[in-house]
Amino acid sequence: MNTRAGERLQGLRELTGLTQAQFAEMLDINYVRLRNIEQKKARMAEDEFAKIGALLPEFIFWLTFEGDINMDDLKNSTENLCKLAAAKIEAGQIPKGYHLEDKIK
Numbered sequence: 001m002n003t004r005a006g007e008r009l010q011g012l013r014e015l016t017g018l019t020q021a022q023f024a025e026m027l028d029i030n031y032v033r034l035r036n037i038e039q040k041k042a043r044m045a046e047d048e049f050a051k052i053g054a055l056l057p058e059f060i061f062w063l064t065f066e067g068d069i070n071m072d073d074l075k076n077s078t079e080n081l082c083k084l085a086a087a088k089i090e091a092g093q094i095p096k097g098y099h100l101e102d103k104i105k
Helices: 005-016 019-027 031-038 044-054 057-065 071-075 080-090
Strands: none
Touching: 005 019, 005 031, 005 044, 005 057, 005 080, 019 031, 019 044, 044 057, 057 080, 071 080
């Protein structure tokens, strides 16, 4: 496994079905900065982890250190993006290459 946080961020964005521009706007992160993080040209800063954690709290452990993703937490989340991600996971629409499927419990 051992993917970098930027790769996991890209996998999370793809799971939600958002473009880089849409995701950057929702996170209040500059589009070019997001693209650079996803392309491993830059590392995520602490404030960026905080923004992502606020928007997608049920994914923060996976994003930060490849921790497990709890499906019940996703389904019961107050955040619509987490609920959308849960529905896509249940429908088998998991992006390949990010090892998401290995961490879903």
